[in-house]
Each structure stands twice: as C-alpha cells, then as structure tokens.
Amino acid sequence: MTQSAESLDPVTPDAIAPSAARRRLLYAGVAGAAALGGAGLxxxxxxxxxxxxxxxxxxxxxxxxxxxxxxxxxxxxxxKPLLLNFWATWCPPCVEELPMLNAFYREQSAKGWQVLGLAIDQPSAVRKFLARIPLDFPVGLAGLGGTDLGRSLGNLTGGLPFTVVLGGEGKVLHRKMGQVTAQDLQLWAGLG
Known part of the structure; x- marks a missing residue:
C-alpha cells in the first residue's frame, strides 16, 4: 500500500530543526556544563x-x-611555627607577596614565628633580586629540587607561589597554592 503525497503530513522547517532559541539554549547548556567541568578540574x-x-x-x-x-x-x-614559602624571581605573584611576608616575619617573629623562603630559581637571579629587595627572613636556594619538595608537601602541579604553614611540632597545619593575602596571614598568625 502506498500513500499519496497529499495524505502525508506536511513537514515544516520547525519540525526538522529546533528553533534558534532552542539551539541557543542547548549551546548555552553545553557551554555551561563544559565550564563547570573545567572549573572543577x-x-x-x-x-x-x-x-x-x-x-x-x-x-x-x-x-x-x-x-x-x-x-x-x-x-x-x-x-616553632614556620611559614615556608616556595617562590621564584620570575614569578610576579611571588615577588608581589614577598614584602607582605617580610612584614609578617617582622611582626610575628617576637611571638615565635619563623619564615623561610625557598627559591626555585637560579642562584645568580636570587642574589640579584635580594640585592634590590632585601628580606629579613632567611632564604634557601632550593633549585629544581624544591619543586620535588613542594610536590611531597601537596603541590602536585609545581605551581608558584606555594606556602606551607607548619606548627611548632613540625606538622603541616595549612597549605596555600597561589598568592598569600593579608587575611591568610592574619588567620595563620592565630595558629602559632
């Protein structure tokens, strides 16, 4: 049995493709899901x-x-409590936070706090930097081995700056990936 062309329901363009508004909504949903997935990762x-x-x-x-x-x-x-900061001269957020870490050291050292900067950098670059911007707290030259140390303390990406707060008993109390804020330092000062 065959049907004539007149007996078939007419096919309209709306029936074949979703409307432009539906398509935009679909694209927005897909883009939103991708953004959430990327942000979560x-x-x-x-x-x-x-x-x-x-x-x-x-x-x-x-x-x-x-x-x-x-x-x-x-x-x-x-x-004693220790703020351990991994940094490099070529890292703008690292350089930007160093004066704040230096002020924290000056203000909190009388309360027992210590600060150590571990430079993941070339020794000559660190020496030049410290000649221009001296720091009151000690700086160790960790080189690329400092990246492995950071990874062992939870910094899987090796990103900088990375800060670790250790209590007087030598245990990690807090870690921060990225630039330290005044609020972070205020919170950590209360841990010591």
Whole structure:
C-alpha cells in the first residue's frame, strides 16, 4: 500500500530543526556544563593535595645553600611555627607577596614565628633580586629540587607561589597554592 503525497503530513522547517532559541539554549547548556567541568578540574588541580607519608619528617633533615654562600639547616627552625614559602624571581605573584611576608616575619617573629623562603630559581637571579629587595627572613636556594619538595608537601602541579604553614611540632597545619593575602596571614598568625 502506498500513500499519496497529499495524505502525508506536511513537514515544516520547525519540525526538522529546533528553533534558534532552542539551539541557543542547548549551546548555552553545553557551554555551561563544559565550564563547570573545567572549573572543577582546575579547582582540583590547583588545590594542595595530601602530604606524602614521611615528607614532614624528611623536611626537617634538609639543608639548603644560601644566597650568601653558606648553608641553612631546616633543623635550626624546629620547635616553632614556620611559614615556608616556595617562590621564584620570575614569578610576579611571588615577588608581589614577598614584602607582605617580610612584614609578617617582622611582626610575628617576637611571638615565635619563623619564615623561610625557598627559591626555585637560579642562584645568580636570587642574589640579584635580594640585592634590590632585601628580606629579613632567611632564604634557601632550593633549585629544581624544591619543586620535588613542594610536590611531597601537596603541590602536585609545581605551581608558584606555594606556602606551607607548619606548627611548632613540625606538622603541616595549612597549605596555600597561589598568592598569600593579608587575611591568610592574619588567620595563620592565630595558629602559632
């Protein structure tokens, strides 16, 4: 049995393709889902992750060369709260936060706080930088090995700046990926 052309329902353009408004809504939904997925992945990627087993204990046994040519032993900082900041001269947010970290050190050192900057950089670049912008707190030359240390403390991406707050007993209390704020420092000062 065949049907004549007249007996078939006419096909309108609206029946074949969704309207322009529906298409925009569909595209917006797909774009929104992709944005949420990307934001979630970025959030996960840039959040500090778990500290590797034994990393805290290993940290206190490390020694770093200093820009002045000496050696700095982590064990000299044991027993007091410590703000450990991974930075580099080529990292704009790192350079921007250093004066704030220096002020934190000056204000909080009388209360037992210590600050150590670990430069993930070339020694010559660090020396030049510190000649222009001196810091009151000690700086260790961690080089590329500092990236591995940061990873062991939860910085899987190796991004900078990365800050770790350790309590007087040597345990990690807080970690921050990205630039430190005045609010962060105020909160951390209360931990010591």
């Amino acid at each position: 970025a959030w996960w990627k840039f959040q500090p992750h778990a500290v590797e087993p034994g990393a805290e204990q290993a940290l206190w046994g490390l020694e770093f060369d200093t820009p002045a040519g000496g050696t700095f032993a982590m064990k000299s900082l044991a027993g």
